[in-house]
Amino acid sequence: MTALLEFDRVSKWFRDTVAVGDVSFAIEPGVTGLLGHNGAGKSTAIRLAAGLANPDEGTVRIAGLDPRRSGEARAMLGLVPDGDGVWPGLSARGFVEACARLRGVDDPRGAATDALAAVDLTDVADRDVKGFSQGMRQRVKIAQALVHRPRVLILDEPLNGLDPQQRESVIALLHRLGAEGVATVFSSHVLGEVERVADRVLVLVNGRLVAEGSPPALRALMEERPRCIRVETDRPRALAAAVAGFDGIDRLEVEADALVLETSAPEALALRLPACARDAGADLIAIEPTDEDLESVYAYLTERARGVRR
Amino acid sequence: MTVTTLTVRALLLRRRSLALLIPVASVPFFVALAVIRGDVTPDTQAIIVGRLLVSTVAPLVALVLAATAIGDERESGTIVYLATARLSRIRVAAEKALAAVLCALVILSPALLAIAYLGFHLGVGTDNILRGLAGTALVGATYAAVFVAVGLLLKRALIAGIVYILIWEGSIATVAPSAERFSLTAWGRAITDGGLFGLEDGLEPTLTAATGAVVLVIVTVLATALAGWRLARMDLP
Numbered sequence: 001m002t003a004l005l006e007f008d009r010v011s012k013w014f015r016d017t018v019a020v021g022d023v024s025f026a027i028e029p030g031v032t033g034l035l036g037h038n039g040a041g042k043s044t045a046i047r048l049a050a051g052l053a054n055p056d057e058g059t060v061r062i063a064g065l066d067p068r069r070s071g072e073a074r075a076m077l078g079l080v081p082d083g084d085g086v087w088p089g090l091s092a093r094g095f096v097e098a099c100a101r102l103r104g105v106d107d108p109r110g111a112a113t114d115a116l117a118a119v120d121l122t123d124v125a126d127r128d129v130k131g132f133s134q135g136m137r138q139r140v141k142i143a144q145a146l147v148h149r150p151r152v153l154i155l156d157e158p159l160n161g162l163d164p165q166q167r168e169s170v171i172a173l174l175h176r177l178g179a180e181g182v183a184t185v186f187s188s189h190v191l192g193e194v195e196r197v198a199d200r201v202l203v204l205v206n207g208r209l210v211a212e213g214s215p216p217a218l219r220a221l222m223e224e225r226p227r228c229i230r231v232e233t234d235r236p237r238a239l240a241a242a243v244a245g246f247d248g249i250d251r252l253e254v255e256a257d258a259l260v261l262e263t264s265a266p267e268a269l270a271l272r273l274p275a276c277a278r279d280a281g282a283d284l285i286a287i288e289p290t291d292e293d294l295e296s297v298y299a300y301l302t303e304r305a306r307g308v309r310r
Numbered sequence: 311m312t313v314t315t316l317t318v319r320a321l322l323l324r325r326r327s328l329a330l331l332i333p334v335a336s337v338p339f340f341v342a343l344a345v346i347r348g349d350v351t352p353d354t355q356a357i358i359v360g361r362l363l364v365s366t367v368a369p370l371v372a373l374v375l376a377a378t379a380i381g382d383e384r385e386s387g388t389i390v391y392l393a394t395a396r397l398s399r400i401r402v403a404a405e406k407a408l409a410a411v412l413c414a415l416v417i418l419s420p421a422l423l424a425i426a427y428l429g430f431h432l433g434v435g436t437d438n439i440l441r442g443l444a445g446t447a448l449v450g451a452t453y454a455a456v457f458v459a460v461g462l463l464l465k466r467a468l469i470a471g472i473v474y475i476l477i478w479e480g481s482i483a484t485v486a487p488s489a490e491r492f493s494l495t496a497w498g499r500a501i502t503d504g505g506l507f508g509l510e511d512g513l514e515p516t517l518t519a520a521t522g523a524v525v526l527v528i529v530t531v532l533a534t535a536l537a538g539w540r541l542a543r544m545d546l547p
Contacts, residue, residue, distance in 0.1 A: 047545070047546070050390075050393075050394055051393070051394065052390060052393055052394070052545065052546040052547075053545040053546070054543065054545060067394075068542070069542075071396040071397065071398065072396075074394050074395065074396055075396045077394060079390065079394050081387060081390045083386070083387030083390070083547070084387075085385075085386030085387035085388045086386075086388065087316050087319070087320055087388055088319070088320050088323050089319055089320070089323050090319075098312055098315075098316055099391055099395075101312040102312050102313070102391065102392065102395035102396070102397065103395055103396050104396045144391070
């Protein structure tokens, strides 16, 4: 079966800089998060997906069609770009309606009304977009992307500039669209957002796809990575001396009231730590991992891709 | 025609577009001056229509509008909405050029009215008046199409266009007879001034009006095709 959005060994570079390198993935209905730091290649990947940029190598397909050449492919696509530009002198309704006309919607006015209602902008639909807050503009952009009922929806940092209530509203909308069978791809550099919204995550680092899967699957992928553990104790220096000789201690840092360890053998350390504390005359007050969140997983992947870790 | 409608609206709301009325006003000004001084001759008509309007004012207006029609979309990022539309890129380019032409005609309308009045005053006949209007409109359309293409090919299209109009069309092409065939305004003057009799040497068109019309239409079509081709291949922000 043909994927709704497919990258096949896609590369894009600007002079000597690889913006996207040999990236392959297929997107099906549901919500997919495109995660990466600033400059990781997310926006370039989105431009390639939307047919705004030409891949230097590889192919991009929307339902098997090239978005740069096929109007049919573009008709299946809704894009929420990063920029806030709108044509001057238009109300929200006028802007969304114009986008509906550009995409050949049969009833542009009715479709614009529905799309604006979906993003809770009905009350201000006839106001000039120029006077809108960033959050309202963002929702207008989402409305224009939905107006022709796309099968593939791509959003570049859609939660930027939204207040908490608006974020909840957009997150709920993305969930609903994903559940309705729209292949929804959104980019973000905020892990919490991706974790909350996406069924599946693609992690881009320096233009390369370094990991993909569900957020829990990404955690599982990282089980073997070195773990960082903070041991709160009354005698951190003594405890540090006691554990320093263990195999599997990669890094050791003494704080005023704690010892921070990085270990590639967390289970063995957990078994031996009480005995070490007893020998050192130290009380163990608390033991907690400091890198169990997705942020740490992401930082690890980033470092690994950059060659800091092997 | 959504692209045309959006572009016309955007262009006419720009202060830069309204500022074009200043060079346009030079045409009615010189027409009024000629009428007041009683100096209305075929040569006067050829100078005001051929040399001032067709060679300088119309290209300048078309240049600014065409460059703005594309440049503003690229700067604001709204070109993304056009590029992801179902329309073909060549249609987008053609509608952009059409919008620039329509706006150019609106902004040039005081000049067009003035040369029509000049023609009536001189008694050159309806044919010649229509030739003047049609020639100016055609030159404006050709320049709009050319500068839409240039706007997609060059980052500094406005500067390149001004240099081209002033250096090539404004000087070299007017003093070097062999260069006339490569001058769009020379072909335009062949239409606007071709029906005037008794013109001084140097003002008498050496090219034919019919060929001029064909050349300008061909250049317009080719420039639009080039713009569409470029838009389809270029990377957009």
